[in-house]
Amino acid sequence: MSFTPRASTSNVPTLPKWLGLVVLAVWSLVIVIGYMLADGLLGWLIANAGSVVQAGRDLGTAVAPELNVALDAFGGGDIWTSLILLARAILMPAFVVIWLLGAIVIVVLPRILGKVISMVSNRR
Numbered sequence: 001m002s003f004t005p006r007a008s009t010s011n012v013p014t015l016p017k018w019l020g021l022v023v024l025a026v027w028s029l030v031i032v033i034g035y036m037l038a039d040g041l042l043g044w045l046i047a048n049a050g051s052v053v054q055a056g057r058d059l060g061t062a063v064a065p066e067l068n069v070a071l072d073a074f075g076g077g078d079i080w081t082s083l084i085l086l087a088r089a090i091l092m093p094a095f096v097v098i099w100l101l102g103a104i105v106i107v108v109l110p111r112i113l114g115k116v117i118s119m120v121s122n123r124r
Helices: 017-063 067-074 077-123
Strands: none
Touching: 017 067, 017 077
């Protein structure tokens, strides 16, 4: 059994290059919008964590006065601000990684699918 390479791979179906660029641009736009929304929401939460905790504390104290002691032991708004900052530190770089993985899939997937389709059609 001998191996002879094919003379040309022009029979491999491919998508137009402009379609890949459009999909990549839309993917980038979705990620940028998501990044800006997450950044704005987390910034708002950081700025208002103290107010939200105080409002919850006031409501909790009105319903159950012993809850105020537990909230004082928990740390109030400082712990929430720290947790939100931690979420922000993890989430913001995650957007870049998710965008990169999506961009790689957008660029590579049409080529892989074209080769798979041609292999399947050659078997028939």
